[in-house]
Amino acid sequence: MSPRLPLSDIVQNLPTSVPFVGPETLERRHGRPLQVRIGANESVFGVSPVAAAAMSDTINKLWMYNDPEAYELKKALAAHHGIAAQRLHVGAGIDEILGDVVRIFANPGDRVVTSLGSYPTFNYHVHGYGAALVEVAYVDDHTHLAGLAQAAHDADARMVYLANPDNPMGTWHNGADVAGLLAELPEDCMLILDEAYADFAPSAAIAPMEIADPRLIRTRTFSKAHGMAGARIGYAMAHEQVVAALNKVCNQFGVNRLAQVGALASLGDTGFIANVVQQVEGGRREYALLAKDLGLGHIDSATNFLNFDLGSGERARTALAGLLARDVFIRMPGKPPGDRCIRVTVGTPSQRATFADAFRATLATLPT
Numbered sequence: 001m002s003p004r005l006p007l008s009d010i011v012q013n014l015p016t017s018v019p020f021v022g023p024e025t026l027e028r029r030h031g032r033p034l035q036v037r038i039g040a041n042e043s044v045f046g047v048s049p050v051a052a053a054a055m056s057d058t059i060n061k062l063w064m065y066n067d068p069e070a071y072e073l074k075k076a077l078a079a080h081h082g083i084a085a086q087r088l089h090v091g092a093g094i095d096e097i098l099g100d101v102v103r104i105f106a107n108p109g110d111r112v113v114t115s116l117g118s119y120p121t122f123n124y125h126v127h128g129y130g131a132a133l134v135e136v137a138y139v140d141d142h143t144h145l146a147g148l149a150q151a152a153h154d155a156d157a158r159m160v161y162l163a164n165p166d167n168p169m170g171t172w173h174n175g176a177d178v179a180g181l182l183a184e185l186p187e188d189c190m191l192i193l194d195e196a197y198a199d200f201a202p203s204a205a206i207a208p209m210e211i212a213d214p215r216l217i218r219t220r221t222f223s224k225a226h227g228m229a230g231a232r233i234g235y236a237m238a239h240e241q242v243v244a245a246l247n248k249v250c251n252q253f254g255v256n257r258l259a260q261v262g263a264l265a266s267l268g269d270t271g272f273i274a275n276v277v278q279q280v281e282g283g284r285r286e287y288a289l290l291a292k293d294l295g296l297g298h299i300d301s302a303t304n305f306l307n308f309d310l311g312s313g314e315r316a317r318t319a320l321a322g323l324l325a326r327d328v329f330i331r332m333p334g335k336p337p338g339d340r341c342i343r344v345t346v347g348t349p350s351q352r353a354t355f356a357d358a359f360r361a362t363l364a365t366l367p368t
């Protein structure tokens with residue numbers, strides 16, 4: 001008999017859900033390793049050698065707790081972005097920060113606006129804190145800025161989430177238009193601007209750093225261009241009072257010593273990051289040419305992934321299954337109309353070649 005646990009009302013009513021099925025889970029299910037892992041928008045180009053050396057040197061210091069203030073990293077980030085260190089909050093990846101942001105702004109039952117089919121971890125936290133999601137459809141595969149603002153007014157929302165550039169579509173808006181969205185939101189509504197892919201985006205896609213509006217929280221990560229997804233480290237740039245509120249609830253020792261040291265070193269290795277960005281651009285161009293060669297459309301992307309347009313959800317799901325059967329791990333947008341696509345992270349040249357072969361073979365078996 002299963003025990004009756006005194007779970008909170010919110011948790012009792014939560015469906016069991018995971019935002020993502022990890023590639024390791026897929027490998028265990030299939031009983032064999034994946035050949036190519038290009039589904040989670042990780043950076044196959046790895047970590048900066050300077051960061052790797054700094055982390056190796058830190059291993060024998062792991063007996064000490066980490067700096068709960070991430071002081072050195074915040075100082076470097078402040079200089080990097082030209083903002084005060086008091087406006088920075090470091091967390092165990094954007095995913096953790098999103099949870100803390102929802103926690104400090106949303107009461108159970110409050111409404112929160114996002115795009116239908118956008119980054120699911122945000123939704124996971126919204127459900128977890130008992131708030132309610134209002135979802136706005138994409139228009140032409142872009143997040144719908146005017147629609148988000150309207151929904152925020154209609155729902156009297158506490159916050160709006162916007163990934164720019166967007167995941168899963170890879171599309172982006174100009175930074176000036178994002179700043180315009182902020183101006184259109186209700187006075188007491190926060191804008192969570194998730195800039196996980198900022199390193200890959202054209203500078204015009206980045207909202208001005210000078211925005212002083214206390215309703216704006218922007219998040220960045222070391223998981224993408226810096227190649228440190230498994231180290232779990234990211235940060236938020238926000239008003240000092242938001243940072244102070246985050247400090248009231250965050251896991252104080254949650255950002256481990258290796259991650260802090262690695263991120264600090266990686267931030268300084270600008271040549272390495274520029275090279276990763278260049279390789280990603282080349283990979284995106286190659287994917288676009290592959291799409292053309294296969295008679296498929298693609299969606300222009302400002303990220304480290306690209307969507308191939310299969311024309312329908314059914315064809316995209318069959319292609320994803322066909323690739324997985326060939327031990328190639330990719331993902332796809334979960335909601336229509338984006339679910340007519342498969343989303344493929346830029347791999348190394350040899351991973352891209354393996355993917356191209358597997359994709360060609362898979363397409364040959366798809367009904368037209």
Ligand SMILES: Cc1ncc(COP(=O)(O)O)c(C=O)c1O
Nearest residue numbers: 093094095163167196221223234
């Ligand atoms: C839009 C977006 N935000 C956040 C994340 C996760 O970032 P982190 O690894 O820092 O938690 C991802 C990862 O794919 C993402 O696509």
